[in-house]
Amino acid sequence: MANIFPYSQVSKNEITMVGSRTFEEFVEEVRRFHSYPAPGVVLGGFMVEKAKTYMPEGVLYNAIAETFSCLADAIQLLTPCTIGNGWLKIIHLGHFALSLCDKSTGEGVRISIDYNRLARYSEIKSWFFKLKPKNEQNEDKLMEEIREAGSWILRTSAVSVNTNDLVLAKKKGVILCPSCGEAYPIEYGPSCMGCQGKGPYVRWSR
């Protein structure tokens, strides 16, 4: 039995790519941006690159991350979509899944995990399903499994979104809050969201 992983993408001697980057280059990029080479961002890299293969050349697309952790950073590193330019939306469902959708048609592709195929990758499986405490994870083995499993453990679905949901609402104007003096979008009501009690601060010395 020459290869117990007949479906695996790579042998140890091959170079694994994440799109146009080598696996090692991408891990380094994740380390710089995300502050540590989180397995979720690294696996997310394969997910983003798989999704990109379904977007025809020249098509402008938006991205949706279905969890607020990890995947958003893979999207921001590997596509033009960022949280700040509004082309990346996080709709937190707690799913380890993402989609890319054509801006003009709403048609797109959703990438998630093929749980059946995780059976071959014990460390990915136990990380993904939180089967053991973090300090018992074998991080090197996890990363090596992700490198080897790559896009083979991914599942692809066709999805479409309402294109209206991809467009950022146009602000109607900006006024100063009569209560605190802070500028805010006029459509938010007679006072700003901070004065409506939505702010994060417990103390604020102006």
Next chain:
Amino acid sequence: MANIFPYSQVSKNEITMVGSRTFEEFVEEVRRFHSYPAPGVVLGGFMVEKAKTYMPEGVLYNAIAETFSCLADAIQLLTPCTIGNGWLKIIHLGHFALSLCDKSTGEGVRISIDYNRLARYSEIKSWFFKLKPKNEQNEDKLMEEIREAGSWILRTSAVSVNTNDLVLAKKKGVILCPSCGEAYPIEYGPSCMGCQGKGPYVRWSR
């Protein structure tokens, strides 16, 4: 009258810095990450760097952006805080403001705009308050004003947040949704958020 902007940071012959980067380097970095050199991200760079000066060396901090546009990307480019690692939170109040807060104490600094000082910068003022349509903006003049105004048009306040709000909730476990088969955090209820109608897709071919 040698200088009609007595408070401005720079003369035309000086090099403007955004932290350790030159203004031009930062603009180029914004162009690469955000896809275009948005004035909000560039001005955001001065805001982030100003906030960082209040964080003592070695202190670990989280960031809050009070708008989902622009500022988040300045934070992600200039601090270790990203949306994917959870150290950046977006609490959308529609305010052009951000804060950095010490992870362990919750104490921090909030940076916003000093509207009075905008009087000297007509193009920033009309961009900020949306006083004219986008196609009538003078983008070169706007960018030059931002370069010149820099951190002089910023306002600083001491804030503090509840440190519990800075911690990501620990997931209790991951199970498969009995309805759709998708993995989701057990604490979300008897079915996943997608099956609870929270998903973004109008069509989904599994």
